[in-house]
Amino acid sequence: MIERTPILNAVTQVVLLVMLFVILVPFWMVFAAASHDFVTVNRVPMPLWPGGHLYENLSEVWIKGNFGTALTNSLISSVLVTVGKVFLASITAFSIVFFRYRARMLVFWAIFITLMLPLEVRIVPTYAVAANVLSPLQQMLNLLGFQLVLPEWNLLNTYAGLVLPLVATATGTFLYRQFYLTIPKDLAEAAKMDGAGPLRFYWQILMPLSRSNMAALAAIMFVYAWNQYLWPLLVITDQANYATATMQLQKMVPEGFGEPPVWNTAMAATLIVLVPPAIVSILLQRLIVRGLITTEK
């Protein structure tokens, strides 16, 4: 749109700046609080200008919270969740959009309905399965009158346990479906004429075309996986080795009665935990924008 409305432009700019300010203030406060010593941070009001104890706080909390291990765990599980989600969403939507079979719409709606069943809602049955993966099968066998006893196999304290229940994604499938629907039918047919089978078409044509789509989905999903708290808390009991960053962060916040709040180290821990998703978002953001710029007809 090309319009000559200087006043409106100015107003828009002001609104944007205000929003930016509102968004950035909490981050600034985290940063400022993380850089003071215990006494300064508890002064009322807390000084908004950063102090000189940032490095000290960071290194203290790094050891105390075992963040070396925790960040690695979070990174591994979040990357796996993200890759799994993108792969699963893209290939599921591929099936729904590019193939004609009877149950197609049924499958689509079944997936869509799971939007209403986030992990938090189905956490008890999910835990039951994670604690004994073969139990649904066992129950079915029992129901059918078989006396077979399946071995017990649990996913507690494993990366698989952290990752698998989070991998299925209705949002991502829907996003990919919408994207695939914009791809001209001719393109799939041209690939067919060129001799490419479905998987080759998926891999060599759909995947490169969906790059910006993929970046957007990955950014959202990485942050989602990184921020998981409830599920890791349930599935990980061996906290010395498998704790995730969010679990460790919780331990840095003072709890219990009468203990003084050590906000400076808590904020330093927060700073540590929020850096990786921020970096991922910024990196993928560049890809998203690049994808948008080089979009061709």
Place this chain on the structure above:
Amino acid sequence: MSAISLRNVKKAYGKNEVVHGVDFEAAAGEFVVILGPSGCGKSTLLRMVAGLESVTAGDIEIGGRVVNALEPRERGCAMVFQNYALYPHMSVADNIGYSLKVAGVPRSTRETRVKAVAESLGLGEFLRRKPGQLSGGQRQRVAMGRAMIREPLVFLYDEPLSNLDAKLRVAMRVEIRRLHQKLGTTTLFVTHDQVEAMTLADRIVVMNKGVIEQVGTPADVYHRPQSTYVASFIGAPGMNILPARLGAGSSLLLLDDGQTVDLAGHPGGSDLPNEVHVGIRAESISLANHGRGVRAKVHFTEELGSSRLLHAEVGSTPIIVSSKDAGIIEPGAEVNLELPPDSLHFFNPDSGRRIAH
């Protein structure tokens, strides 16, 4: 041996049959144009040959082999799509060479072949560009290159020129014809543009509502249309069709307002049925002196430069006359038209089919 042969091919979507039993053969090296109005099933027919659409009934043979159950890639066809359908994220070279890559042709061979094809289409300098950075005509050429590089048994074109502007369309038409002369590959070319069909085809297949109306050379289709449908579809303007009755002694023809045309000199005048539809081309009609021929009322004239088209009415039947030397004729004026007996075509008024001769 025929390169393509269709035997009683039908296509139905659910209960709705859109191609009702098509039979025809294309000889090896022939350029066949499938011509028909929008929605008549041309694309469907072509896509069945390509293998993109299943065949409901009948057989399709390519190079002597029934291909009904074969995958597109096994049929030896290459297709050029109306919207080009180039892979947007690949360079021109990769687009052209994709089928070779899929087939596992080594990179060096692939590059030489891509280069050769691109050179022959004048795309040599665009090999590194993406389709988005090309003009419509260049994209069209890339699409042709992608088809050519596979050295197919059959080329299939689905209205490949309809997205181009008029001038480019003529240029690309020439190019397609030149390409066909050079490669000699059997070609099926779908279009709804009869000029394209006339200029390109060795033979034209005229389709209407899922059936073939006529198969013939362009001259055949123009000069001996087998039905009123073909007669009025081919040519610009299409043939005039006038309802008529045979008068006394079969030598006179009564048009619907009672005027007569002398049939003397028409070879088969005597064995015509009582009721006919008479066809005559606009350029076969000439203006006559007052008192001769058939009276018609002029509605308006269209200036074409080399000639004029008079849009007139005989009784209540519209008629178009093409004349090189008509002066300015005022709307509403009466003219006399000479309809030479040997330029008349006769059609059965019920079936629309041509009556022999």
